[in-house]
Amino acid sequence: xxxxxxxxxxxxxxxxxxxxxxxxxxxxxxxxxxxxxxxxxxxxxxxxxxxxxxxxxxxxxxxxxxxxxxxxxxxxxxxxxxxxxxxxxxxxxxxxxxxxxxxxxxxxxxxxxxxxxxxxxxxxxxx
Amino acid sequence: xxxxxxxxxxxxxxxxxxxxxxxxxxxxxxxxxxxxxxxxxxxxxxxxxxxxxxxxxxxxxxxxxxxxxxxxxxxxxxxxxxxxxxxxxxxxxxxxxxxxxxxxxxxxxxxxxxxxxxxxxxxxxxxxxxxxxxxxxxxxxxxxxxxxxxxxxxxxxxxxxxxxxxxxxxxxxxxxxxxxxxxxxxxxxxxxxxxxxxxxxxxxxxxxxxxxxxxxxxx
Numbered sequence: 001x002x003x004x005x006x007x008x009x010x011x012x013x014x015x016x017x018x019x020x021x022x023x024x025x026x027x028x029x030x031x032x033x034x035x036x037x038x039x040x041x042x043x044x045x046x047x048x049x050x051x052x053x054x055x056x057x058x059x060x061x062x063x064x065x066x067x068x069x070x071x072x073x074x075x076x077x078x079x080x081x082x083x084x085x086x087x088x089x090x091x092x093x094x095x096x097x098x099x100x101x102x103x104x105x106x107x108x109x110x111x112x113x114x115x116x117x118x119x120x121x122x123x124x125x126x127x
Numbered sequence: 128x129x130x131x132x133x134x135x136x137x138x139x140x141x142x143x144x145x146x147x148x149x150x151x152x153x154x155x156x157x158x159x160x161x162x163x164x165x166x167x168x169x170x171x172x173x174x175x176x177x178x179x180x181x182x183x184x185x186x187x188x189x190x191x192x193x194x195x196x197x198x199x200x201x202x203x204x205x206x207x208x209x210x211x212x213x214x215x216x217x218x219x220x221x222x223x224x225x226x227x228x229x230x231x232x233x234x235x236x237x238x239x240x241x242x243x244x245x246x247x248x249x250x251x252x253x254x255x256x257x258x259x260x261x262x263x264x265x266x267x268x269x270x271x272x273x274x275x276x277x278x279x280x281x282x283x284x285x286x287x288x289x290x291x292x293x294x295x296x297x298x299x300x301x302x303x304x305x306x307x308x309x310x311x312x313x314x315x316x317x318x319x320x321x322x323x324x325x326x327x328x329x330x331x332x333x334x335x336x337x338x339x340x341x342x343x344x345x346x
Binding site for chain 1: 209211219223261262263269272278281289290303334337340
């Protein structure tokens with residue numbers, strides 16, 4: 001019975017590699033449905049080129065700067081002079097983000113994994 | 128520390144399974160170090176980094192703790208590896224679980240979201256069978272990704288689901304492609320040069336996913 005099958009690390013790994021048996025697939029599917037947090041981890045396992053752009057210095061600097069700006073707005077908007085100083089220290093790309101952050105437009109929120117998965121599902125359905 | 132171990136060059140000639148045999152049967156700790164910190168160092172680092180990027184001072188400790196975790200009780204953990212998946216996937220899963228446990232024991236406030244079976248979507252008072260839920264369809268979609276025929280399609284889709292933009296995926300392709308161009312399943316003749324190429328690959332992947340998903344009754 002699939003419900004009695006133990007979900008081991010090796011079974012999860014075999015599923016990610018497409019090497020699980022049909023019975024095992026049924027058991028892992030049920031497990032993934034009941035443990036949504038495991039779905040994202042499964043996709044990470046399927047990714048054979050683990051990398052993280054967040055460890056790039058440029059991205060890291062941008063993120064630190066973004067959080068600084070977002071934390072200030074809207075209660076403590078920087079003065080024009082301090083804004084120019086900040087902009088001078090950053091790239092043009094980051095400066096555009098500052099402009100967006102200080103405008104009425106709310107900062108764009110990054111989708112969650114489940115939102116991205118749903119979006120992909122919808123795109124496939126519409127093909 | 129182990130004194131009978133070979134050097135990295137000698138270990139590089141052994142397969143993963145042969146190295147595990149050396150570790151488990153011959154107690155060659157240096158072979159374990161080679162697997163963890165050389166052959167799969169990028170994989171191990173990546174997973175630890177994901178969990179501890181806000182506490183970089185912990186990363187080295189976690190790596191060493193993972194090594195101890197795999198070696199304890201006569202390599203019980205390694206003995207469970209039967210070679211049903213690639214070692215890369217297995218060590219990814221093991222490293223992630225270890226990081227979660229480490230977090231839980233070290234930083235008590237840390238919690239992982241978990242949804243009980245009782246939280247399944249309902250229509251009125253009726254709980255939908257799990258295989259009729261949107262979650263089930265999304266799970267099948269993930270399974271279908273593992274069946275994609277070409278590594279470049281799998282690469283683009285997994286990176287898309289991890290939230291990377293086409294531009295970022297294009298940048299990553301420049302590193303990924305030289306490592307995979309000799310894979311017989313990889314049919315790309317040249318490395319993509321612009322985001323349109325990435326979008327084209329994503330569209331190919333979606334079409335193939337649709338074909339794979341048609342095998343299931345719910346589609």
